[in-house]
Amino acid sequence: MGSGGREDALAWRLRQSPSCDDLIAAPGNPGIARWAECVAIDPCDPEAVVRLADERSAGLVVIGPEAPLVAGVSDALREVGFPVFGPSAAAAQLEGSKGFTKDLCAANGIPTARYVRTDKAAEARAALQDFGLPVVIKADGLAAGKGVTIALTTEEAEAAISAAGDGPLVIEEFLEGEEASLFALVDGATAVTLASAQDHKRVGEGDTGPNTGGMGAYSPAPVLTPELERRAMREIVEPTVRALAAAGTPFSGVLYAGLMLTREGPKLIEYNVRFGDPECEAIVPRIEGDFAELLHAVATGRLSEVRPELSDQSAVTVVVAAHGYPGTPASGGLIREIEAAEQVDGVTVFHAGTARTAAGIVATGGRVLAVTAVSDTFANARARAYRAIDQIDFADGFHRRDIGWRELKRAAALESAGG
Ligand code: AMP
Numbered sequence: 180m181g182s183g184g185r186e187d188a189l190a191w192r193l194r195q196s197p198s199c200d201d202l203i204a205a206p207g208n209p210g211i212a213r214w215a216e217c218v219a220i221d222p223c224d225p226e227a228v229v230r231l232a233d234e235r236s237a238g239l240v241v242i243g244p245e246a247p248l249v250a251g252v253s254d255a256l257r258e259v260g261f262p263v264f265g266p267s268a269a270a271a272q273l274e275g276s277k278g279f280t281k282d283l284c285a286a287n288g289i290p291t292a293r294y295v296r297t298d299k300a301a302e303a304r305a306a307l308q309d310f311g312l313p314v315v316i317k318a319d320g321l322a323a324g325k326g327v328t329i330a331l332t333t334e335e336a337e338a339a340i341s342a343a344g345d346g347p348l349v350i351e352e353f354l355e356g357e358e359a360s361l362f363a364l365v366d367g368a369t370a371v372t373l374a375s376a377q378d379h380k381r382v383g384e385g386d387t388g389p390n391t392g393g394m395g396a397y398s399p400a401p402v403l404t405p406e407l408e409r410r411a412m413r414e415i416v417e418p419t420v421r422a423l424a425a426a427g428t429p430f431s432g433v434l435y436a437g438l439m440l441t442r443e444g445p446k447l448i449e450y451n452v453r454f455g456d457p458e459c460e461a462i463v464p465r466i467e468g469d470f471a472e473l474l475h476a477v478a479t480g481r482l483s484e485v486r487p488e489l490s491d492q493s494a495v496t497v498v499v500a501a502h503g504y505p506g507t508p509a510s511g512g513l514i515r516e517i518e519a520a521e522q523v524d525g526v527t528v529f530h531a532g533t534a535r536t537a538a539g540i541v542a543t544g545g546r547v548l549a550v551t552a553v554s555d556t557f558a559n560a561r562a563r564a565y566r567a568i569d570q571i572d573f574a575d576g577f578h579r580r581d582i583g584w585r586e587l588k589r590a591a592a593l594e595s596a597g598g
Contacts, residue, residue, distance in 0.1 A: 180222035180252065181243030182208045184498075184531035184549035185456035188463040189241055190214045191527065196471035203235055209540060210530025222247045225255035232261050239264065239475045242432075245453050249275055253432075262478035266452050269428035273419070273450040277349050278319045280450055287418045291447040292439075294351035303340045306350050307333060316340060319347040329353065354439040354446055357585070359403040360458060361436045361445075363416045364473070366482035367429035370420045372412055373487050374465060375403040376458040377585065382505055384581045391505045392546060395582030397495045397557065398461040401589065402440060411438055411445040419450070431477060460529050460549040461494040493557040495564045497550050498531070499571065499578045504545035512542045512575025520567035525553045525560070528567070547576060557586045 180186070187210040193199050194214035205228065207217030220227040223246050232240055240256050242248055242265030253265040272279045284291040292315065295306040307314060316339040318326025326343070330336035340348065362373040378396040382388040403411070415436055423430045435451040435458075454462070466473070467488040476485040501508035517528050517540060529551060532544020548571070552563035561583050568578060 180205055180228065180240065180247050182206050182211070182222075183243065183456055184210075184529040184546065185454050185459040186243040187211050187529035187531070188460040188527075188549070188551070189243055189454070191529070192463045192466060192470040193241065193474075196469045198469050198475070199471040201235070203231070203237075205231060208530045209533050209535040210528070212535075223250040223252065225250065225252045228252050229255050229259060229261075232256060233259075237261055239471060239478055241265070241474055243453065243459075245271065245274055245451070248432075248452060262475060264432055264474040264478045266430050266432045267428060270423055270430040270432075271452045273423075273430070273434070274452040276319060277317050277449065278347060280447075281349055281351075283419065283422055284447060287422045289415050289418050289447060290444060292351040292354050294349050296347070296349050298345055298347040300340050300343070300345055303343075303348050303350055304337060307336055307340075310350065310352055312336075313353040315351045315353050316343075317349040317351065318343050319349050354441055354448070356439045356441040356446075357402055358448065359400045359438050359440060360455060361403060361408060361411050361416070361438055362454070362458070362462060363412065363434045363436070364477050364482060364487060365416075365420050365430050365432065365434050366477045366480045367431045368420070368424060368480065369482040370412065370416050370434070371482060371487060372408055373433065374398050374462045374489055375400040375408060376455070376461055377402070378455065378458055379579065379582055382500075382579075384579050385584075389505050391500070393455065393457045393498065394500070394579045395495070395497045396455070396458045396461045397493065397560070397583050397586065398458065398465060399493065401557075401586065403438070403445075407440065407445055411436065415445065415447050431480075433477075456531070457496045457498055457546075457549045460496040460551045464494045464527065464551055464553045465490045465492060490553075492553045492555060493560045494551060494553045495557065495560040495583055496529075497564045497568055497578055497582050498546050499548040499550060499568065499573060499576045500546050501532070501542045501544070502575050502577060508542070508545040509575045510541075510543060512573060513538055514540045514542060514547065514576070515572040516570050517548070519570040520550060523552070523563055523567040523570070525563050526567040527551050528571075542573070542575060547573070557583065558590065561587075 328339035
């Protein structure tokens with residue numbers, strides 16, 4: 180289910196799985212159409228999805244984005260007996276409600292920023308005294324999404340509180356450190372590490388300008404060492420999985436933990452209940468073995484029998500967006516030479532926002548392509564990704580040239596330390 184770059188990557192790997200003999204995407208996109216039959220239904224309509232699964236006797240339904248999860252599509256499918264990769268609407272609250280997740284952390288001793296939750300502006304203003312500066316103000320509930328303010332001054336904090344009216348808010352301590360993401364597969368009871376990744380949210384080079392859905396990503400994220408990864412699993416992911424199971428709303432699917440690596444160790448910033456986009460495009464190419472079987476094991480509670488196998492290779496994804504993004508993107512721009520880009524060793528070009536017209540492939544969204552390269556080292560994968568992008572002819576597009584700058588800096592520091 181889905182139609183973005185994340186779903187293109189999922190479909191690509193599913194198609195390569197020995198256990199997958201037929202693949203249907205809804206609604207899909209021209210990239211996904213290379214690997215799957217695309218059926219034009221609304222992935223957020225539970226009845227339409229159940230009907231399609233029924234008609235095609237689906238052996239597994241994989242849900243890419245969060246919207247169908249929140250709309251209860253996985254619940255509707257499970258009710259009639261289809262194995263589903265993706266959590267219930269109840270467990271999807273981990274992403275849908277920041278307050279829910281903060282309270283779950285507090286109740287289970289999970290490391291996260293100290294916080295206050297309120298829906299009274301006056302209480303929120305009073306609570307500011309308990310936090311230093313900067314302070315983080317997050318709008319909670321349905322209208323949230325972009326509602327995170329990192330206030331450097333009390334005036335900014337008060338303005339953010341006023342803007343929320345008497346809406347639900349979380350006020351929390353500002354955490355210092357480097358951010359990294361940890362992806363775990365969870366089958367209700369068992370949680371296993373899948374991979375780490377880092378992404379670039381800002382539109383501009385040097386991580387400047389407005390936030391986007393993500394302009395690039397890489398996996399693994401070496402900053403999340405195996406030791407930190409184990410610690411984050413033990414202190415954050417595993418207690419979360421136990422708490423949800425104990426509450427009668429077990430989590431099944433991929434749990435994406437946004438972490439701040441602080442001096443005191445990893446702390447949870449937020450959870451997402453699906454793969455990140457573009458992180459998915461950088462993780463999936465590293466997964467070895469039968470991907471469909473792995474997701475099926477998650478969906479049917481057999482994760483203790485099947486372990487994910489990750490290659491040692493690095494993957495780098497660079498997003499190509501349409502001019503204007505993340506504002507109003509230019510639509511309809513012609514894109515040529517995608518095939519030439521895919522001639523570069525180790526490269527796959529995933530489609531995020533494209534359509535096929537008589538003239539060829541055109542842009543239809545803000546983020547248009549996710550160019551992914553794998554290689555033995557981070558630097559080689561990155562070089563391949565840019566070599567591929569340089570083949571693409573898309574006058575209306577742009578991309579960042581500095582994806583992975585932290586890794587380049589780290590490698591340079593190591594080299595100079597080594598003499
Ligand atoms: P969220 O929507 O909660 O993931 O917040 C969006 C972004 O704001 C995160 O990716 C962080 O970069 C930043 N952020 C959120 N909470 C904190 C915090 N407590 N301390 C520092 N940065 C934060």
